[in-house]
Amino acid sequence: MNAFYQRSELYAAFFNPNEEIRGAVDRLVRRHLGRRPLRVLDPACGPGLWLEHFVRQGAEVAGSDLEESAVALAARRLPKRGARVLVGDMRRPPDELGADFDCVINLDNSLGHLADYMDVAEHFASIRTRLAPRGVYIVGLALREDGDAIDTGVVYERGPVDIDGGGFAALRTESLGLQPGTRCERIRQITITANVKDTPAVIAEQYDLLTFTFEMLGDILAAAGGFEVLACLDATDESLPPKAFRRSAGDVVLVLRKADPARPRARTAKRAAKRTTTKTKATNAKAAKAKTMSKKSTSTKPTPSPRAATGRGSRGR
Numbered sequence: 186m187n188a189f190y191q192r193s194e195l196y197a198a199f200f201n202p203n204e205e206i207r208g209a210v211d212r213l214v215r216r217h218l219g220r221r222p223l224r225v226l227d228p229a230c231g232p233g234l235w236l237e238h239f240v241r242q243g244a245e246v247a248g249s250d251l252e253e254s255a256v257a258l259a260a261r262r263l264p265k266r267g268a269r270v271l272v273g274d275m276r277r278p279p280d281e282l283g284a285d286f287d288c289v290i291n292l293d294n295s296l297g298h299l300a301d302y303m304d305v306a307e308h309f310a311s312i313r314t315r316l317a318p319r320g321v322y323i324v325g326l327a328l329r330e331d332g333d334a335i336d337t338g339v340v341y342e343r344g345p346v347d348i349d350g351g352g353f354a355a356l357r358t359e360s361l362g363l364q365p366g367t368r369c370e371r372i373r374q375i376t377i378t379a380n381v382k383d384t385p386a387v388i389a390e391q392y393d394l395l396t397f398t399f400e401m402l403g404d405i406l407a408a409a410g411g412f413e414v415l416a417c418l419d420a421t422d423e424s425l426p427p428k429a430f431r432r433s434a435g436d437v438v439l440v441l442r443k444a445d446p447a448r449p450r451a452r453t454a455k456r457a458a459k460r461t462t463t464k465t466k467a468t469n470a471k472a473a474k475a476k477t478m479s480k481k482s483t484s485t486k487p488t489p490s491p492r493a494a495t496g497r498g499s500r501g502r
């Protein structure tokens with residue numbers, strides 16, 4: 186069990202999605218669903234930060250998480266009507282949460298917490314049965330090939346921030362790199378707190394996150410019943426600019442839809458890769474220009490770490 190996730194007030198204080206990423210996710214959903222979502226599921230919901238975002242838009246929301254304390258905080262934060270949260274494993278979120286979701290959201294590489302690729306396949310197969318026919322699954326994960334080099338060192342540092350209920354805390358997350366035997370990214374995280382109820386002054390922990398080769402991901406999605414890749418975005422930038430869907434893409438957010446079994450393998454990973462590469466070149470140039478212009482006017486913001494999605498959120502940095 187992850188001690189940081191068990192202190193949900195801490196998680197909520199650091200990783201409440203900011204306006205930029207909320208806007209980017211809303212645009213993604215609207216582009217691929219054609220409207221605002223009506224039913225949203227987060228299968229590793231933590232304290233329900235994304236569920237809160239969607240319930241404010243009038244959606245019915247459901248979520249589950251392994252951590253009881255996170256689910257308890259989500260239940261306190263969310264309205265009683267239109268929201269349901271339960272303790273449960275994302276390999277197979279509780280049936281009581283229902284199905285027919287037009288949006289499933291699972292960001293910040295939460296998927297990387299699963300123990301192995303069988304668990305991941307079980308997760309995708311289960312999500313497939315929960316999605317409405319045209320529903321979208323917005324999922325964050327890391328695409329890395331054997332031998333890829335990744336930047337080690339500090340990937341997130343923030344604080345002190347005020348904690349709901351009193352006290353304050355600072356957080357630093359470091360990547361120790363890819364572990365050759367397991368292909369997992371090893372993360373070291375240190376939280377320092379002061380005057381936070383029932384919380385030690387220092388929480389130091391280390392955990393591993395699964396990463397995926399391009400081929401492996403394609404196989405897993407096929408084994409889970411088939412998904413189309415509608416879009417690939419750069420998870421290290423909160424505006425979620427498009428990114429080529431390809432080997433070694435790194436930390437990405439994918440927009441998936443159930444593949445239609447009537448159509449011969451609608452868009453396989455390889456075909457999707459070709460399409461997003463072509464689209465990405467043009468869109469990235471546009472996005473980079475817009476970003477440079479907007480950076481000029483907001484340069485007082487502390488510069489966050491350039492890398493994200495290492496299982497502790499990509500936001501607020």
Ligand SMILES: C[S@@+](CC[C@H](N)C(=O)[O-])C[C@H]1O[C@@H](n2cnc3c(N)ncnc32)[C@H](O)[C@@H]1O
Pocket residue numbers: 190200227228229230231232233234235249250251252255273274275276291292293294295298299496497498
């Ligand atoms: C990075 S947080 C994401 C929380 C939330 N989705 C958000 O975006 O704010 C990862 C969450 O995954 C949960 N988690 C880890 N393994 C899980 C599993 N097998 N099933 C359900 N939740 C899990 C952790 O307890 C933690 O709350």
